[in-house]
Amino acid sequence: MTVIPEIPTIDLSSYIRPDATPEERTGVIEDVRSACSRYGFLQVKGHGVPLATQREVLESCRRLFDLSQKEKDSLSLKNNPARRGYERIGEQVLDAKALPDCKEDFTKEPVVNLKLLHYPKHISQDKRQFGAGAHTDFGAITILLQQPGKDGLQVYHEPNNAWLPVPAVEDSLVINIGDLVNKWTDGKYSSTLHRVVNASDGDRYSVPCFYHGDLSATNPFKPGDGSETVEEHIRRKFDNSYGLTEKS
Numbered sequence: 001m002t003v004i005p006e007i008p009t010i011d012l013s014s015y016i017r018p019d020a021t022p023e024e025r026t027g028v029i030e031d032v033r034s035a036c037s038r039y040g041f042l043q044v045k046g047h048g049v050p051l052a053t054q055r056e057v058l059e060s061c062r063r064l065f066d067l068s069q070k071e072k073d074s075l076s077l078k079n080n081p082a083r084r085g086y087e088r089i090g091e092q093v094l095d096a097k098a099l100p101d102c103k104e105d106f107t108k109e110p111v112v113n114l115k116l117l118h119y120p121k122h123i124s125q126d127k128r129q130f131g132a133g134a135h136t137d138f139g140a141i142t143i144l145l146q147q148p149g150k151d152g153l154q155v156y157h158e159p160n161n162a163w164l165p166v167p168a169v170e171d172s173l174v175i176n177i178g179d180l181v182n183k184w185t186d187g188k189y190s191s192t193l194h195r196v197v198n199a200s201d202g203d204r205y206s207v208p209c210f211y212h213g214d215l216s217a218t219n220p221f222k223p224g225d226g227s228e229t230v231e232e233h234i235r236r237k238f239d240n241s242y243g244l245t246e247k248s
């Protein structure tokens with residue numbers, strides 16, 4: 001019988017606690033390192049982000065996406081040269097083989113790019129309908145707050161050719177490696193394909209925070225190798241997923 005593995009959950013308090021021993025800290029580092037190379041994904045608890053703050057930010061998602069379509073469109077990212085702002089349902093196509101994503105999105109802040117996401121009940125029952133189509137994240141590292149109890153995130157695990165669910169557990173944050181770190185570590189840390197299927201009958205909110213780093217940086221492990229800057233990389237990936245340029 002094939003045992004399907006699970007995305008690991010790591011308790012960061014054994015690292016953060018002021019009285020943590022060096023062995024405990026090394027243990028956490030080893031667990032994180034192993035998860036980054038085996039799965040490119042992990043969940044963390046004991047992270048120190050207050051539960052009340054997590055609840056408030058998810059409540060802000062609900063209030064924002066409950067505004068009228070007209071009010072939300074007045075904040076459209078298409079009117080903003082830095083591509084910050086509101087994205088309508090179906091505006092982003094993360095997987096060109098699937099239907100446009102069934103989610104709306106509000107993005108604020110450059111470089112550390114925090115998004116509020118709303119997945120309504122799927123608009124189509126077609127099996128190519130996803131809340132977010134299969135994709136890898138463009139940046140360096142993503143930290144994701146999922147609405148507790150609203151599962152939907154699935155991570156592709158190549159050895160088993162299986163999509164592993166990442167349960168939406170209160171007070172756990174999902175962390176995953178993006179394309180930049182994958183490129184910079186020569187693939188040692190995996191930028192893993194993932195997608196969102198809003199399996200619930202109603203709304204699902206989530207809040208990913210994408211760390212891109214210094215926009216002018218190139219590969220920190222190979223300084224001066226003339227490779228693409230963070231800004232060039234992010235712009236290329238982003239514009240491609242919104243059909244804003246012909247280049248991939």
Ligand SMILES: O=C(O)CCC(=O)C(=O)O
Nearest residue numbers: 117132137153196206208
């Ligand atoms: O909503 C989620 O759980 C994941 C969102 C995601 O993968 C993304 O925005 O890149």
Ligand SMILES: [Fe+2]
Nearest residue numbers: 135136137194
């Ligand atoms: Fe993602």
